[in-house]
Amino acid sequence: MLSSFLIWVVVFAAVLLVLPVIILYGMIWMCRHPRSLSPETLHTPGMPLDLVASVYDRYCLIIGLGRAFRQTMIRHAGLKEGESVLDIGCGTGVLTRLVAQAVGPQGEVIGIDPAARMIAEAKKNASAEGSRAQFRLAVAENLPFEGNRFDCVLSSAMLHHLPPELKVKVLSEAHRVLKPGGRFVLVDVDRPTNPLWWVLSWPLKFWPFTKDQIEGKLGDLILRGGFPRADKVGSWGGFLGFWKAFKSV
Template sequence: MTTTARYVHAFGPAALTRFYDPGIRLLMREEAFRSRLLLHMQLAPGQRVLDVGCGTGTLAVLAQQRHPGVEVHAVDGDDKVLAIARDKAARAGAAVRFERAMAWALPYPDGTFDRVVSSLMFHHLIADDKRRAAQEILRVLRPGGALLLADVGAPRGAPGRAIAWALRPFERLRENLADRLPAVLTGAGFSDVAEIDRISTALMPIAYLQGRKPGG
């Protein structure tokens, strides 16, 4: 598999990947951001969970440490960020199963996972790729399984809306800033799609969206 000109690495250019963890700590209220992700994932022993676009693996490692009875899998399209993630998991003694994969070609059979989580990855994808990633995530969820997506949300206040207006030429952010991610999930076949939480950060608001695979 090759990455293409369409591919956006963790911190934009590949050369900045090694600054991703300190950057996120500085800009993202990381502790609150990740704790809420874990809370909303509602993990329980015996479940199998997948983190799509896991980056440096911080969330996957935390999930495995806090929920040792859960089988945690994580994928990312970038070998270099996966090397950081694998090293982090090894140092933490967390048995996360990492694979290199694109979000629209997940290497798992239909219905494998009880939960899928994806944080800060969807704004790296152009609109068509958001749609096929959502369809692929639906495929690997079991009926009744849940997706938790945390990504750049549509700003609510006037200053944020002005920034969103200025950013509208950036295609990867367009669906996020126009509040169209829920429609992307519904269009892919998810049910009960809702924004269940949001936090503000130094950069943009982050919305937590949930959706279910019908059935189960």
């Protein structure tokens, strides 16, 4: 009796541990499969999110990345009217549109993403809202902008879509397009700050795209991108970290 109970406990625990891994790696495989990518999507060693573009905003709300999360990013960015802002890996443009409101009619915000369906969603949403936010197909590792162009560069939940060898290149691109004294604000998967997330995030410790971030290397990556200093300015839900860095004057 006791032994069959123990067997069921072990089976149940194994399913609980293995199921998230199967779901996570299944989703990653599907998102990267050539058949899930639109023909216009730009080539990148990263993970463009064409497949989920139409349901992405609802998914964000379900996992708790709603308005309050976006407003926290805007607050950390400290945007002023008239500023020029770049949002790298903008997805459906929720954050980009909020930035457009913050910088006002004299300001400018451009969102870039390699996923053609994400950019299509972003443009559709912006036009429905009458937003001045602009959107372009581009990859963060090769930004189509001259140096010293933006007051602020934002990266929201994008870095963990890149393989480790591409992250420093992307961060150095963000550094290049910033004006001297300009600020870079990033939120992404970070070292978990509560025990529950230590357990739940265990599959991410084995995925190369997230391994370095879960191990707490975000600050080091930002420094390697050319920023003189990187500060963790907040966290979200115990697993996302907000980071801020300035380009030297």
